[in-house]
Amino acid sequence: MKQYLHKLFTQAFTQLQAQGDIPQDVSVEIHLERTREVRYGDFACNIALVLAKAVGMRPRDLAARFVEQLPSNDPSIAKVEIAGPGFINIFLTSQAYHAVIDEILTTKAVYGRSQLGAGKSVMIEFVSANPTGPLHVGHGRGAAYGAALANLLIVAGFKVHKEYYVNDAGRQMDILATSIWLRYLELCGETVTFPSNAYQGDYVWDIAASLHRQHGDALRHSSAKVFENIPADVDQGGDKEQHIDALIERSQQLLGEVSYQLVFQKGLEIILDDIRRDLEQFGVVYDQWFLESSLLVQTAIDELKAAGHTYERDGALWFRSSEFGDEKDRVLVRDNGQFTYFASDIAYHKNKFERGFDHLINIWGADHHGYVARVKAALMALGADAERLKVLLVQFATLYRGKERLSMSTRSGEFVTLRELREEVGTDAARFFYIQRKSEQHLNFDLELAKSQKNDNPVYYIQYAHARISSVFRLLQEKGLTWEHNSAMLSRLDTDGREQALLLKLSRYPEVIETAAQAYEPHQLTYYLLDLAQNFHTFYDNKQHKVLIEDQELRNARLSLIAAVQQVLRNGLTIIGVSAPEVM
RNA sequence: GCGCCCGUAGCUCAGCCCGGAUAGAGUGUUGGCCUCCGAAGCCAAAGGUCACAGGUUCAAAUCCUGUCGGGCGCGCCA
Numbered sequence: 274m275k276q277y278l279h280k281l282f283t284q285a286f287t288q289l290q291a292q293g294d295i296p297q298d299v300s301v302e303i304h305l306e307r308t309r310e311v312r313y314g315d316f317a318c319n320i321a322l323v324l325a326k327a328v329g330m331r332p333r334d335l336a337a338r339f340v341e342q343l344p345s346n347d348p349s350i351a352k353v354e355i356a357g358p359g360f361i362n363i364f365l366t367s368q369a370y371h372a373v374i375d376e377i378l379t380t381k382a383v384y385g386r387s388q389l390g391a392g393k394s395v396m397i398e399f400v401s402a403n404p405t406g407p408l409h410v411g412h413g414r415g416a417a418y419g420a421a422l423a424n425l426l427i428v429a430g431f432k433v434h435k436e437y438y439v440n441d442a443g444r445q446m447d448i449l450a451t452s453i454w455l456r457y458l459e460l461c462g463e464t465v466t467f468p469s470n471a472y473q474g475d476y477v478w479d480i481a482a483s484l485h486r487q488h489g490d491a492l493r494h495s496s497a498k499v500f501e502n503i504p505a506d507v508d509q510g511g512d513k514e515q516h517i518d519a520l521i522e523r524s525q526q527l528l529g530e531v532s533y534q535l536v537f538q539k540g541l542e543i544i545l546d547d548i549r550r551d552l553e554q555f556g557v558v559y560d561q562w563f564l565e566s567s568l569l570v571q572t573a574i575d576e577l578k579a580a581g582h583t584y585e586r587d588g589a590l591w592f593r594s595s596e597f598g599d600e601k602d603r604v605l606v607r608d609n610g611q612f613t614y615f616a617s618d619i620a621y622h623k624n625k626f627e628r629g630f631d632h633l634i635n636i637w638g639a640d641h642h643g644y645v646a647r648v649k650a651a652l653m654a655l656g657a658d659a660e661r662l663k664v665l666l667v668q669f670a671t672l673y674r675g676k677e678r679l680s681m682s683t684r685s686g687e688f689v690t691l692r693e694l695r696e697e698v699g700t701d702a703a704r705f706f707y708i709q710r711k712s713e714q715h716l717n718f719d720l721e722l723a724k725s726q727k728n729d730n731p732v733y734y735i736q737y738a739h740a741r742i743s744s745v746f747r748l749l750q751e752k753g754l755t756w757e758h759n760s761a762m763l764s765r766l767d768t769d770g771r772e773q774a775l776l777l778k779l780s781r782y783p784e785v786i787e788t789a790a791q792a793y794e795p796h797q798l799t800y801y802l803l804d805l806a807q808n809f810h811t812f813y814d815n816k817q818h819k820v821l822i823e824d825q826e827l828r829n830a831r832l833s834l835i836a837a838v839q840q841v842l843r844n845g846l847t848i849i850g851v852s853a854p855e856v857m
Numbered sequence: 858g859c860g861c862c863c864g865u866a867g868c869u870c871a872g873c874c875c876g877g878a879u880a881g882a883g884u885g886u887u888g889g890c891c892u893c894c895g896a897a898g899c900c901a902a903a904g905g906u907c908a909c910a911g912g913u914u915c916a917a918a919u920c921c922u923g924u925c926g927g928g929c930g931c932g933c934c935a
Contacts, residue, residue: 304875319877322915332915357878358915403935445935514934589933600860600931607933614935642861643930668862668928710870713862715928717869722884730897731883737897748894792874800871803882814890814899821894857897 274349275784278305278316278363285342286320294338299327307781311769314354314362315777321359332359370776371763377779377837378758385786385844390431396625397423399636400552401438404544405449406474408551408691411638414670414716416691417707417850419636420557421795422665424848429790434630435559438621441541442566443614447521448472449544450537454492454524455499456481457536463496468520469506470513480543484536492536494527551692555700556850565621570612573620573655574605582654592619597650618644619651626657633662634793639713642666665793670707670716679720698723704850705732709799731803735842736854738806741813742839743855745820749832752821756832765830771812772831775838778808782841795849802845809838 282303289295301324308317321336328335336355343353349369354362377384399419402412423433440446452471456478459465467473484492503519505511525533545562552558574590577583582593588608592615595602605616625633637644645666649659672679695703702723709731710716722730749756766772782801789797812818820831843853 306877309878309881313878317878322877326915360878405935440935443935587933591933604933609933611933613933639862639929641930645861666862666929714870715863719869722869733897734883737895741895741898745894752894796871800882807882810898811900813894814896816893819894857895 288342314364316363318361367768373780374837385782387429389429393631394432395632396434396630397634398436403440413691414707416557417704421708421849425790436561437559451521451524453540460485461493470517568620570620594647594650597653599646599650635664639666639668667712668715670718673719675721701851702732708795735802735806738809739842739853740857742835758833762826762830765827778805
């Protein structure tokens with residue numbers, strides 16, 4: 274509808290230009306807006322206000338010229354008014370609104386689909402937490418946001434590829450492997466002083482136990498040997514990093530390549546499986562799990578080197594990122610010969626670009642924002658169009674239980690994992706709460722509220738609307754009645770009351786999809802669904818609007834109306850990853 | 858110190874990108890509605906210097922500058 278009106282105004286504009294009312298050198302972007310109040314019609318256009326100065330006419334007079342150019346007998350336009358300082362208000366016919374119901378009921382799950390994306394491909398990388406432990410509630414927000422955004426972009430006409438980048442190489446993984454092995458040694462009966470910088474979680478015990486079941490004492494070494502000449506840990510007055518690094522090296526020595534890899538892979542497999550299962554149960558699935566270990570980091574570095582964007586200093590290899598807009602240069606290869614995390618990231622993003630996606634989206638935690646400039650710098654240095662990469666930063670979520678702020682520390686043992694959150698509040702509520710806020714907004718996640726099955730919980734409010742409609746159709750059957758959709762009967766619906774309000778809301782759905790997709794803001798959809806649900810509840814509770822009534826025509830018209838509402842609720846809930854229950 | 862995000866009703870937040878008509882929701886508070894298709898619901902009332910100060914504009918919550926307050930980031934960590 275909006276697009277249609279836009280076309281009419283564009284035609285009017287060119288017509289006025291042709292007639293000489295508007296100078297040839299004036300151009301303008303035509304904005305049509307939904308009005309806030311019914312007395313201003315359905316759509317308003319401020320073009321006359323915008324152009325008045327350039328044209329040298331009073332806004333209201335110019336508006337009148339525009340109105341003259343609009344078709345006078347258009348079946349979807351009831352009337353056009355000039356109001357206030359010079360707004361052109363357009364009132365649609367009820368016929369135009371009834372067409373919306375027809376469209377929803379015929380296109381069903383496809384209603385709201387847009388050609389905005391024009392089949393362009395988008396790769397979304399999200400969560401990508403290190404496989405060194407279970408996902409925590411912080412990752413949950415990235416997961417919910419990424420999955421909803423992916424769905425939204427699909428509906429908006431993009432081809433979407435969802436990817437999880439697995440950091441299966443690097444020091445953190447070595448720390449994990451070493452942690453597992455030390456726990457394993459304890460299970461073998463060795464006395465071990467567990468390093469302060471190792472992974473403390475219970476899941477490390479579980480992995481160690483699994484290892485022990487499978488291999489018995491085959492990987493055992495005496496703890497005296499393991500800790501021989503190892504620099505002291507921080508609580509012994511030493512340095513925790515040096516302590517753990519020395520232990521990693523010792524593990525590799527004592528176990529040898531093959532056995533060390535056995536421990537390492539065991540840890541990786543178990544944790545990755547756990548993460549994958551966790552996300553699946555959260556309704557988040559990926560097209561690809563990309564392994565860092567499959568990257569050709571050296572190749573990427575060589576390419577930068579060959580292009581003259583690197584130099585050596587203090588035994589390390591640096592990238593001149595400051596020449597590409599970063600605030601300073603960055604290290605690629607440390608003086609000990611190891612690649613930095615940044616080096617892998619360059620190789621990964623180079624790889625992404627080479628796979629030929631039209632757009633790349635990274636969803637990162639807000640603490641990574643310092644990283645954006647350097648990754649883009651590297652891409653520019655490699656000759657890639659860094660504009661194709663969009664990094665969306667997601668702010669942290671703070672958990673509350675009512676008024677009480679929950680500690681997120683690993684040690685507290687309270688609600689650190691996504692799984693625990695899901696088990697307490699359920700997937701639907703969790704998914705909804707995570708994306709209800711703009712992603713760059715700090716999120717206060719109240720567990721009490723999410724669990725509440727009362728009127729204060731927005732998820733249930735929307736789902737309830739859906740279930741209520743299902744219930745009407747169940748009752749319809751029980752009464753032995755049937756529903757027949759008939760466009761002509763829709764004229765029995767009111768044109769200025771609650772039925773009209775619902776029609777209006779339904780007609781806006783495609784616009785919401787487009788603006789939400791364009792802005793990468795699925796939260797807009799949650800607000801829309803709340804509005805739609807509210808409109809429905811208001812309609813439903815009014816004694817004047819009973820659905821299952823004697824009057825067959827009106828009954829069918831109202832059934833068509835609520836069937837359309839239910840369809841749109843379902844479509845929207847599907848995008849944000851929340852179920853649409855028939856009963857609750 | 859520099860960079861990014863945020864500041865709107867008691868509380869949690871939309872609206873800001875792209876300036877427009879009386880600034881919106883939920884929750885909380887107060888009052889009303891179940892012989893009637895689901896009360897997990899509906900209706901009504903009260904509640905605002907849009908952090909502050911300038912600027913641009915016919916018009917500023919929205920754009921620009923500065924100040925104040927909160928969060929985060931500024932490693933040869935990942």
